Amino acid sequence: MKITSYSYLFVACSLPLFALVSSCSSPEAKNENVKTVVEPPALETFELHKGKIASSLQIPAELMAYRQVDLYAKVNSFIKDLKVDLGSEVRTGQLLATLEAPELSSQLAAAESKLKSQEAIYMSSNATYNRLLETSKTPGTISKNDLDIAMAKKNSDLAQLEAIKASYKEAGIMTNYLNITAPFDGIITSRNVNLGAYVGPSGKGSELPVFTLQELRKLRLVVLIPEAYKSLVKLSDEVKFTVKAIPDHVFSAKIIRRAGALDTKLRSERVELDVINADKTLSPGMVAEAIINLSRSNNTFVVPKSALINTSEGLFLIKVVNKKTERVEVTKGQETVSEAEVFGNVNEGDVFVAKASEEIRNGTVIQ
Structure with a gap:
């Protein structure tokens, strides 16, 4: 059998084409067709439970004479x-x-x-x-x-x-x-007078009183409680306070009286404490720094502050339902350095993200 020159030429040209086709079906090309499976992120969560949170309110107060x-x-x-x-x-x-x-x-x-x-x-x-x-x-x-x-x-x-x-x-x-x-x-x-001075009733003879008499063995400590803390303060609560004149001494007294109504200008309630001052160390007119312990009579929902997101739209917790996130709007009550009370459409046993961020949107799948 004879092989012509044309046949030789065809065989020679077919070899590079075969090599090209072989190179296209290399292992690298096969790897490009394999899809990578991305696992959803794993986030720390917690179950919501009721508890009590202990905090304190530091507020200015004023000492007044018990009677004047x-x-x-x-x-x-x-x-x-x-x-x-x-x-x-x-x-x-x-x-x-x-x-x-x-x-x-x-x-x-x-x-x-x-x-x-x-x-x-x-x-x-x-x-x-x-x-x-x-x-x-x-x-x-x-x-x-x-x-x-x-x-x-x-x-x-x-x-x-x-x-x-x-x-x-x-x-x-x-x-x-x-x-x-x-x-x-x-x-x-x-x-305010001397011998021979003309005196009379207020506004009809005397601009100033003849004497001012004050009882100093017993004083009143007057504290104005802001509206937000009104329900957390109760009668007989002990209050500690200090004064600038005696900075190294801490005094204490109990709440004896409260107005029961808010001042229309300051939106605060006036409470009074009786302070025994037998040695007359304290004086009417002194400004005090009062520390009032705050606590509710019933338990409330308490969450870590890291679970709260404060945005322009409001304050939210991120709830986890069927491995998907859902923002729940809440209102914050009293708080400490690490915890805060929350109120809203939440129930005991609900699961929330412990460390929330604005990047976690509604419907995000998590583990």
Whole structure:
């Protein structure tokens, strides 16, 4: 059999083509057709349970006198004598100052004179009536009309006597106002007059009080509780506080009174604590730093703060349902450094992502 040159040429050209086809079906080409399976990310989760969270509120407070009163002169008068001065410790009923008002003395003397005159008139009319009454017992001696006139005169004089007695008593009371006494035990913390000064009721003779009296052995600590913490503060809760004057000492007291309503301007509730100050270490007007422990009476849902996402749309937890994520909007209550209370459409036993991030969207598949 003869092989022509054309046949040789065909065989020679076919060899490179075969080599090219063989190279296209190499192992590298086969690997490119194999799809890589990507596993979903594994995230740490936790089950939601109820518990209690303990936190504290640090807030400014103010010390006030337990009782305080500005003492003015009841009547227009002049200072005759001052019995006490700034810093004097006084007792209930103690005389603090005597005043002088000559017109009041004249009014009292005139009222006393009228009283004595009217007493004499009444005694006369009463005696006349009694004599006529006794004589009328004999038939035909005194007419009934004369007896009635005598009785009316006696009753009129008695009424006049009672009115004058009231005027005399009023003049006596006004005279007693010339003595200023202490309404309770305390310390004179302000004296604004000197001997001979003209004094009178507030706005009608005195711009400033004669004395300011404060009780210092017992003080009030006034704290304004913000609206958000109102339900966490209860009566008898112990509060610790410090003052700048004695920074190394921590004082404590219990909540005794609370307003029960919010201030319309500050949106806060006023609570008061009684502070025993027998040694008078503390003073009214001091600014204190109060620390109030906060706790709810019932358990609430508590989550780690790392599980919360705070976005422009709101505050969210990332819930895991059938290995898929779902954002749940919640509201945050009180918190500590690592935990926070949450309120919303959540239930005990729900599973949430422990370390959430904004990159985890709704419907993300996780392990």
